Amino acid sequence: MEVIIKNNYQEVSDAAAEYLLNVVKNKPNAVLGLPTGSSPTGMYKIVVDEYKNNNVSFENVKTFNLDEYMGLDRSNDQSYYYFMNENLYSHVNLKPENINIPNGMAKDINQESIRYENKLKAEGPMDIMFLGIGNNGHIGFNEPNEYFEPFTHEVNLTQDTIEANARFFEKIEDVPTKAITMGVKTISSARKIVLIATGSAKATAIAKAVKGKITPQVPASILQMHDDVTVIIDKEAASKL
Numbered sequence: 001m002e003v004i005i006k007n008n009y010q011e012v013s014d015a016a017a018e019y020l021l022n023v024v025k026n027k028p029n030a031v032l033g034l035p036t037g038s039s040p041t042g043m044y045k046i047v048v049d050e051y052k053n054n055n056v057s058f059e060n061v062k063t064f065n066l067d068e069y070m071g072l073d074r075s076n077d078q079s080y081y082y083f084m085n086e087n088l089y090s091h092v093n094l095k096p097e098n099i100n101i102p103n104g105m106a107k108d109i110n111q112e113s114i115r116y117e118n119k120l121k122a123e124g125p126m127d128i129m130f131l132g133i134g135n136n137g138h139i140g141f142n143e144p145n146e147y148f149e150p151f152t153h154e155v156n157l158t159q160d161t162i163e164a165n166a167r168f169f170e171k172i173e174d175v176p177t178k179a180i181t182m183g184v185k186t187i188s189s190a191r192k193i194v195l196i197a198t199g200s201a202k203a204t205a206i207a208k209a210v211k212g213k214i215t216p217q218v219p220a221s222i223l224q225m226h227d228d229v230t231v232i233i234d235k236e237a238a239s240k241l
């Protein structure tokens with residue numbers, strides 16, 4: 001694992017955006033794996049600016065998002081589709097048919113998981129996957145568990161994650177308790193992985209992920225098994241390394 005330590009959120013965003021833009025500029029039909037959350041919004045802003053300056057095109061790019069809440073449809077402003085539309089999709093020339101995000105409204109989540117895996121198998125592998133990390137070490141919505149879930153699947157969110165996500169909702173009761181997420185093998189199938197994190201709340205999770213025991217209790221620790229992972233963090237997130 002390569003660890004790059006930056007001074008602040010802006011520098012982390014710049015460095016992550018450079019990875020994304022280089023992949024797309026070198027491979028116009030690149031397949032990207034993308035996260036939502038606070039960590040990547042700065043990166044998306046830089047990417048959108050670069051597009052608006054006519055320096056990059058997404059015409060033939062495909063995207064696969066990591067996860068989606070169950071029970072929120074695309075028009076719900078808390079859905080991850082809505083987030084991605086606000087932060088990226090609606091600002092660049094991605095074709096709607098090239099945008100992939102698990103359908104959290106699917107009647108049969110097992111079927112939806114299989115569909116998503118098959119789509120990725122047919123169109124992938126992802127050239128680069130970006131990840132954030134939860135305070136509890138989750139990646140996507142792979143929460144601390146007794147075992148690693150390899151493929152896309154339904155999850156019950158932990159109380160930690162529900163509380164962390166409550167900041168985006170009016171009240172904690174509104175936070176969905178279930179989600180659909182890529183599994184750790186799905187994530188690891190990306191050729192390259194870039195994990196970004198900032199702030200002291202992430203410091204323990206980063207230390208465990210980068211140099212701790214590989215355990216499903218810290219889902220991000222599985223990234224130590226991948227050949228090409230770059231962790232881009234600020235000083236606070238690096239403070240326990």
Ligand code: F6R
Pocket residue numbers: 034035036037038039040066067131132133134135138139140141
């Ligand atoms: C989001 C996702 C989550 C977040 C993580 C960190 O699609 O998969 O694993 O990356 O919860 O979230 P932020 O960046 O908001 O701290």
